[in-house]
Amino acid sequence: MIHQDLPLDFGDPSDLTRLRRELRAWLAEHPLPARRPDEEPARFLHRWHRMLHSGGWVGLDVPEEYGGRGLTALHQVAVSDELGASRAPGVPRIGYLAHALLEFASHEQRVRLLPRMLAGDDVWCQGFSEPGAGSDLAGMATYARRSEDADHDRDHYTVNGQKLWTSYAQHSDYCLLLARTDRDAPTHSSITAFALPLDRAGVTVRPLKAANGDDEFCELFLDDVRIEAAERIGAEGDGWRLAMTTVNYERNALDTGHLSKYGLLLARLRRELHERAGGVPDGLVSSVGRCVVDYQVLVAHARRRTAERLAGGAAGPESSIDKLLMTRAEQRLYETALQALPGQLTDVNGAVYGEYLYSRAASVYGGTSQIQRNIIAKRLLRLPSASDTS
Ligand SMILES: Cc1cc2nc3c(=O)[nH]c(=O)nc-3n(C[C@H](O)[C@H](O)[C@H](O)COP(=O)(O)OP(=O)(O)OC[C@H]3O[C@@H](n4cnc5c(N)ncnc54)[C@H](O)[C@@H]3O)c2cc1C
Incomplete structure (x- = not known):
């Protein structure tokens, strides 16, 4: 329990004590359900995610207008601590994606996307790494070409490329996708982020088996995928800064x-x-x-x-x-x-x-x-x- 051993000032502890007590009471009434024999682990954890959300235990530090409880990071940490202590799986690891949206998405996008993400209505994955771009993320090859139709309709992108190691893409509804939007600009200012619905035509998700038997990872193939300009997160060229924000929280x-x-x-x-x-x-x-x-x-x-x-x-x-x-x-x-x-x-x-x-x-x-x-x-x-x- 991280706030017990060292004398740092974390404000009024009674507030956190109350929250912990509430969560313990909630857990006593809502214990971790048994996993059904035919239920995949990811689906089981998703069911738990939704239960936690219905109790108000997800997104504590996300503003209320975006579906959270408008509290602090410390409240979210206290919830993780209590869940760990009760041997229940923690809150879903979506905090870093939520922070990326909070910092870069428009108000309209936050209102539309964040409450559903926190509730588990939409499951998200992170489409950053590629076969030739892991540590050297700036070397990514996935390319989003902005449309220049005859009628000068410049309101969408056409994306081609491949992502790799995309965790749980097979169970996801959205991918926070990075793609290059300018082949001539310096790498760090030529990457753009998108909220890509994974049921879009041209998207193929192929799971990979890992050594521990899990099929967490996926390959994600993007063939002439149309992404609307309104699905871009942040400005064109902001993708590198968004990526760094995401991984810093991750x-x-x-x-x-x-x-x-x-x-x-x-x-x-x-x-x-x-x-x-x-x-x-x-x-x-x-x-x-x-x-x-x-x-x-x-x-x-x-x-x-x-x-x-x-x-x-x-x-x-x-x-x-x-x-x-x-x-x-x-x-x-x-x-x-x-x-x-x-x-x-x-x-x-x-x-x-x-x-x-x-x-x-x-x-x-x-x-x-x-x-x-x-x-x-x-x-x-x-x-x-x-x-x-x-
Ligand atoms: C469990 C798991 C889940 C993941 N989930 C996701 C996900 O959901 N979405 C996603 O986008 N990615 C995901 N990844 C991918 C992950 O981000 C990359 O594997 C990681 O960034 C390393 O990239 P790489 O595998 O291409 O290795 P490489 O970049 O090819 O590195 C190979 C080796 O070279 C070393 N190396 C490379 N460059 C340098 C350097 N400049 N200096 C010193 N050493 C260097 C590395 O440290 C490493 O040891 C996941 C990976 C794992 C293992």
Whole structure:
């Protein structure tokens, strides 16, 4: 629970205590339902998402006029904490997409898109990466040509290209899509964002099977897809800034809701060592010790970032520190759990190694660890790079 250990000022705690109490009462009346035998995990989580939304537990920090509760990031964090503590899946990970829309979409688009996103009426995915553009996102090839019809109808784009690793596109209604709109302009000012309905003609979604058996990833093929100018998010050429805003929130420890999940597993590991008193190899004891240190460092960092956010700060390149700390904490925790609790770790699908395998992806999704170090070196520490010195 991130606001208990360090003395930072987070305002009136009674407000949060009340919210936590309300959520606990709600959870007592609305426990996590059982997954139906034929229900896909993504559909089950979506059902849970809708239940959470109906209770008012999604989008706490989104303004009321856009379907949220107009509270703060700390309220959303408190909800994630309580859900984690009750061993229920967290709020759906849509906060980073919602923040992108809040910052870049028009008022009309926010009113139309955000309440449905928060309610789970429309499921969204993120169409950024491509076969030749992951870390080097600016190298994307998907191209949106603005129409120049004979009647000078310039009100739509025709999009061609391919996206890759698009998580849960097969279950999504909309894709926050990036495409190049100018082949001559510098890369960072030639990318534009769109809210693409996935039932549009010319869109093909093909799921891919991952090592843990999940079919989270998809390939997304775009063949002469028509996108209306009104479906553009932000101005033409704003896509790079929107992408950076999105990933800064995606890398943020506060918005992921992972902290309570890590805290619970760590507590379980500590219990296990105590129960086995004496019969535990030194190597395992010291691994759990390192997990505790990783977790405490992450919690302290998250608390500092919470204070900054409450003071009005937006997610910026500092989120790369969150991402590195979360990756280190998560990977070490699941490696250690594999040794300490062999065969006992099950994920929401009942898969024993599912969460361990997924933790291996933490150093890749949302930008790889090498890329986070590059961002910290260049943008936070202002270290010179080879291109500066040549
Ligand atoms: C679980 C998961 C879910 C994902 N979901 C989505 C999604 O929903 N939507 C989406 O758009 N994408 C998604 N992705 C894609 C993800 O963003 C990319 O995999 C990631 O950005 C890395 O890109 P890449 O796979 O092309 O690797 P590459 O960019 O090809 O990198 C390969 C290796 O080279 C290293 N490298 C590359 N450039 C540098 C450099 N300049 N300096 C040092 N090292 C470098 C990388 O760190 C990496 O180790 C997901 C990925 C995963 C694993």
